[in-house]
Amino acid sequence: xxxxxxxxxxxxxxxxxxxxxxxxxxxxxxxxxxxxxxxxxxxxxxxxxxxxxxxxxxxxxxxxxxxxxxxxxxxxxxxxxxxxxxxxxxxxxxxxxxxxx
Amino acid sequence: xxxxxxxxxxxxxxxxxxxxxxxxxxxxxxxxxxxxxxxxxxxxxxxxxxxxxxxxxxxxxxxxxxxxxxxxxxxxxxxxxxxxxxxxxxxxxxxxxxxxxxxxxxxxxxxxxxxxxxxxxxxxxxxxxxxxxxxxxxxxxxxxxxxxxxxxxxxxxxxxxxxxxxxxxxxxxxxxxxxxxxxxxxxxxxxxxxxx
Numbered sequence: 001x002x003x004x005x006x007x008x009x010x011x012x013x014x015x016x017x018x019x020x021x022x023x024x025x026x027x028x029x030x031x032x033x034x035x036x037x038x039x040x041x042x043x044x045x046x047x048x049x050x051x052x053x054x055x056x057x058x059x060x061x062x063x064x065x066x067x068x069x070x071x072x073x074x075x076x077x078x079x080x081x082x083x084x085x086x087x088x089x090x091x092x093x094x095x096x097x098x099x100x101x
Numbered sequence: 102x103x104x105x106x107x108x109x110x111x112x113x114x115x116x117x118x119x120x121x122x123x124x125x126x127x128x129x130x131x132x133x134x135x136x137x138x139x140x141x142x143x144x145x146x147x148x149x150x151x152x153x154x155x156x157x158x159x160x161x162x163x164x165x166x167x168x169x170x171x172x173x174x175x176x177x178x179x180x181x182x183x184x185x186x187x188x189x190x191x192x193x194x195x196x197x198x199x200x201x202x203x204x205x206x207x208x209x210x211x212x213x214x215x216x217x218x219x220x221x222x223x224x225x226x227x228x229x230x231x232x233x234x235x236x237x238x239x240x241x242x243x244x245x246x247x248x249x250x251x252x253x254x255x256x257x258x259x260x261x262x263x264x265x266x267x268x269x270x271x272x273x274x275x276x277x278x279x280x281x282x283x284x285x286x287x288x289x290x291x292x293x294x295x296x297x
Contacts, residue, residue, distance in 0.1 A: 009185045016182070020175045027167050034155065034296035047292035054288045062178045062281045069115045072124050079128040086135045090143040 019061045026054050108267045123275040127282050130243075134286055137239065141232050141293070152229050154295040157222070159213055163295045166209050167287065173202035174284040177251075177277045184270040189262055192273070196255045199280065203248040210241055233294055240290060243283045250276045 030050050038046065060066040065076075106118040114121060145151050154160075180195035217223075217230070224234040254273055261269040 009182055013179070013182055016175055016178050020171065023171045024168065027164065027171065030292055030296065031160070031164050034160075034292070040297070044297055047297055051289050051292050055285050058174060058281055058285050058288065062174050062284075063278055071114050071116060071121065075121075075124055075128055079131050083131055083135045086132065086139045087142065089139050090146060093143070 015061055019057050022057060023054055026050055107271065108265070117271060119271055119275050120278075123278050127278065130282060134236075134239075137236055138289075138293075141236070144228050144232060148228060154229075154233075154297060157229065158233070158295050159216065160295050162209055162213055163291055166206050167291050169202050169206050169209070170284050170287050173199050173206070174281050176202065177280045181270065181273050181277050184262075184266070184273055187266070189259075193255060193259070196251060196273075200248055200251050200255060203244055203251070206244055207241065207248075210237070236290055236294065240283070240286055243286070247276070247280045247283050251280065 030047060033046055033050070034043065037043075065072070104118075108117065110117055176195045176198040180192050180199060183189075183191040183195055222230055224231045254269075254276060258272070259269065261272070
């Protein structure tokens with residue numbers, strides 16, 4: 001192992017520790033916010049924003065997506081399109097405020 | 102015949118085959134959990150009333166489990182970093198800790214489930230519990246699967262380190278990607294089921 005490579009891994013390890021601390025803080029924030037008993041739409045929005053930030057930190061740094069190859073991004077981009085379409089399905093089943101049976 | 106592109110990078114993809122394989126698998130996993138999340142949205146928005154998770158579930162235990170799973174992600178990535186630093190002994194410590202933390206997560210989940218069953222709360226009781234048991238049950242199966250693979254790399258699978266350390270390091274990275282995905286799913290399950 002070259003000394004440059006060792007320094008590189010040391011930098012990675014420092015980032016992992018920082019991300020770990022950030023994830024812990026955000027977990028505490030999530031639980032604390034839930035104790036305010038906000039209206040459901042606001043609570044859902046806040047919880048999902050925090051969860052998305054936490055998920056992004058895990059994906060970018062622990063899963064190394066921040067410096068991945070184009071092919072992986074292409075696979076994930078396609079997955080994201082189908083995932084969003086899947087989540088949108090409940091919305092398109094509603095017409096004029098009524099469920100389509 | 103040797104398996105091709107386990108260490109050397111394919112010129113056309115710029116990647117080793119294992120990494121493409123695990124990411125394609127994770128893409129299918131996103132769709133699996135996505136389908137369940139979409140079902141959850143459909144059931145919840147269609148229900149005349151829906152309980153807040155905190156009124157039926159144990160938030161302190163789930164918070165503890167969130168911390169456990171996030172910690173296991175850190176030990177997992179540190180296990181991989183240890184191999185990159187050529188420190189096999191440290192790898193085994195971090196990988197052992199990852200497996201142990203996975204075990205702690207399952208034990209806590211066992212106590213949660215036991216308490217629900219003791220109170221007569223089953224998947225058939227209501228839609229909320231049906232969604233809760235389906236999503237957390239499937240997630241638990243993923244934790245068990247990840248632990249089995251990690252235990253293999255901690256134990257018998259680690260023989261590869263002696264003959265082909267680069268390949269072994271790549272294998273650990275791929276099992277780590279799955280483990281982080283399991284953590285990522287829990288990051289979304291925790292607020293949506295327990296807190297909202």
